[in-house]
Amino acid sequence: MVEERAYWLAWAQISGVGPVLLQRLQQHFGSLGTAWKASAAELRGVEGFGFQTLEKVVQQRSRLHPEQLLTQHQQENPHFWTPADADYPHLLRETASPPPMLYYRGEVDLQENLGQKPLVGIVGTRQPTEYGIRWTRKISTALAKNGFTVVSGMADGIDTESHFAAMKAGGRTLAVLGTGVDVIYPHKNRDLYKQILTAGLVLSEYPAKTPPNRTHFPRRNRIIAGLSRAVLVIEAPIKSGALITAAYANEFGRDVYALPGRLDDLPSQGCLKLLNQGASLILPELGELLTMLGAIPQLDVETQLIASAPLPDLPPELQRVMNAFALDTISFDLIVQQTDMSAGLVSSALLQLELMGLVSQLPGMRYQRCS
Numbered sequence: 494m495v496e497e498r499a500y501w502l503a504w505a506q507i508s509g510v511g512p513v514l515l516q517r518l519q520q521h522f523g524s525l526g527t528a529w530k531a532s533a534a535e536l537r538g539v540e541g542f543g544f545q546t547l548e549k550v551v552q553q554r555s556r557l558h559p560e561q562l563l564t565q566h567q568q569e570n571p572h573f574w575t576p577a578d579a580d581y582p583h584l585l586r587e588t589a590s591p592p593p594m595l596y597y598r599g600e601v602d603l604q605e606n607l608g609q610k611p612l613v614g615i616v617g618t619r620q621p622t623e624y625g626i627r628w629t630r631k632i633s634t635a636l637a638k639n640g641f642t643v644v645s646g647m648a649d650g651i652d653t654e655s656h657f658a659a660m661k662a663g664g665r666t667l668a669v670l671g672t673g674v675d676v677i678y679p680h681k682n683r684d685l686y687k688q689i690l691t692a693g694l695v696l697s698e699y700p701a702k703t704p705p706n707r708t709h710f711p712r713r714n715r716i717i718a719g720l721s722r723a724v725l726v727i728e729a730p731i732k733s734g735a736l737i738t739a740a741y742a743n744e745f746g747r748d749v750y751a752l753p754g755r756l757d758d759l760p761s762q763g764c765l766k767l768l769n770q771g772a773s774l775i776l777p778e779l780g781e782l783l784t785m786l787g788a789i790p791q792l793d794v795e796t797q798l799i800a801s802a803p804l805p806d807l808p809p810e811l812q813r814v815m816n817a818f819a820l821d822t823i824s825f826d827l828i829v830q831q832t833d834m835s836a837g838l839v840s841s842a843l844l845q846l847e848l849m850g851l852v853s854q855l856p857g858m859r860y861q862r863c864s
Contacts, residue, residue, distance in 0.1 A: 499559035500525035501575035502566055505593040507553045509546045512590035517541060519576070520816075520831070529559065540833060569701045572597050572674075583608045585719040587823065588745050589830050592698035592716060598674045599694035602665060605642055612667065613786060614644045614721035614742070616714075616735040617651025617728045618760050625728035625760060628752055628775075629654040632725065635779045637664025641786065642693070644669065644721050646713065647682055651727045651735075656685055660692045669716045670697040671709035678705045696720075714738040723748040723786055725775065729763030736763050739772070746824035746859045750775050750782065810834070814842040815851065818862045825858040 504515055504525055515525070521539045522528040528536070533551055536542050542550075573596040574581040580603060585591050604610040613636055617625060633643050633655045643659035645652040647668035659666040668689050672678050674697045677686045689695055698716065699709060714734055718724055718741035726749065729735035742749050749772040754761020768774060775782055807815065817823060817831040829839050843860060846852040852860050 496560075496563065497524055497526055497577035498575040499563035500529050501577055501593045502563055503529065503554075503557050503559040506557060506562070507550055509549045512592060514539075514541050514546075515593050516589060516591070516831075525577075529554065566700070570594075570596055580606050582606045582720055584612075584722070585716065588715070588719040589827060590715060591719065594698060594700070595696060595716075596674045596698070596700065597694050597696050599690040600665075600692070601694065602642075605665075605667075610640065610642060611786065612642045612644050612721045614717045614724040614738065615651065615655040616645060616717065616724065616726055616738045618730060618733060618735065619648055619650035619652075620760070621650045621654070621728050622758070622760055624754070625651060625752070626654050629727050630658040632727070632775070632779065632782070633658035633664075634662040635783060636786075637662035637666075639783050639787075640664075642667060644717055646670070646710070646717060646734075647678075647685065647689070647695070648710075648734075649679060649682075653682060653685060655727075656689060660688055664692075666693040667720065668693070668695045669713050669720070670695055671699070671713045672705050673697060673699050673701045673703035675701045676704060710734060711737050715741040718742040718745055718747060721747060723750060725750045725752070726764055726767055726772070727752045728754065728760040729767075730759050731762045731766065733763045736767070739767055744824070744827065746827060748773060748785075810838060811842050811846060814839060814846065815862075818852070818860070823860055825860065828860065 504510055504518065517539050518528040519525055522531060533547050536547055536550060573594050575593060576586050576591050581595065583606065602610065605612055615629065615633060617629065629651050636643055637659040642665045643655050644667045645655045647653065647656060647670060656666045656668060666689060674695045677683045686695065696716065711734060714737045718738050724738055724742040724747055726735050726739055739749050749767060751764040751767040751772040752775045753768060754764055756765065813832050813834065814828060817828045825839065829836050832839060843852060847854065851863055853863050854860055
């Protein structure tokens with residue numbers, strides 16, 4: 494029997510079928526193995542499968558053999574997870590666009606993957622001020638010393654400072670790359686890269702030997718946001734990749750924090766914009782930040798057992814909404830997106846589920862499955 498992870502790999506090779514379509518396929522057919530054997534007429538019933546996409550699937554699928562492809566792929570990429578694997582990061586899996594392939598190098602901590610150890614993203618400009626560097630080091634150190642794992646992108650500036658500070662404090666850090674996990678970029682961060690391999694992980698959705706590409710870096714920001722329980726933006730101009738990460742964090746129902754700066758400082762303009770849009774303020778007394786981050790519900794074995802417990806028989810619309818819940822909280826917009834139902838129907842279903850004691854509403858239009 495061909496492993497389900499082989500089908501995630503095979504589908505990922507077909508041009509025009511990205512992470513969002515793969516999620517829809519999996520939800521529609523129950524498994525990508527079943528979807529692989531589906532006819533063109535059956536695939537047409539999945540939203541997003543227009544004529545051109547179907548034509549590519551029919552042409553390319555016949556030339557791919559999932560089991561053989563997996564064997565060959567593992568020779569150059571021995572370490573990776575797919576959403577079919579139990580060790581795939583749970584928080585990332587709950588998003589609307591989890592990478593079909595998540596490659597890694599370094600030291601794995603399964604508590605992070607299972608959501609039992611909290612991850613916090615720290616992002617910001619590649620050209621920070623002394624103020625930004627100082628607060629990045631201070632915040633990363635505090636997080637590491639209080640059991641949080643720092644997630645960033647190993648870019649120049651804020652990313653680099655957050656990784657180094659977390660490790661110096663004796664903590665773990667994860668770096669999400671826009672290259673293959675065996676390609677160091679920027680090259681001057683080769684020492685940082687080597688240190689991360691001994692104190693955390695480097696991660697990427699791109700296979701080995703993938704070189705830098707300007708389109709890869711905005712895409713990898715969704716992985717930083719998806720892995721993290723909260724995202725902290727330290728310094729960011731108005732046009733900044735850090736704001737892309739913050740936008741993904743909002744989409745995924747994560748908390749966003751921003752470091753305030755002076756009104757006439759360009760590196761602070763993006764942070765001020767986020768604060769104006771409702772992001773939480775990072776205050777000088779970091780105890781409040783740590784308290785807020787510590788209050789974010791953590792996943793544990795009991796929670797996982799509750800989440801997997803059988804539900805009472807529900808009408809189709811209510812069951813569809815319940816199926817959108819993973820192990821963590823989820824935003825209203827993401828439920829609408831995952832169920833492909835109208836906002837009105839989702840709102841009505843959530844109200845009924847609340848009355849039944851199956852879900853509860855949290856601040857910020859987020860919802861959580863109840864015990």
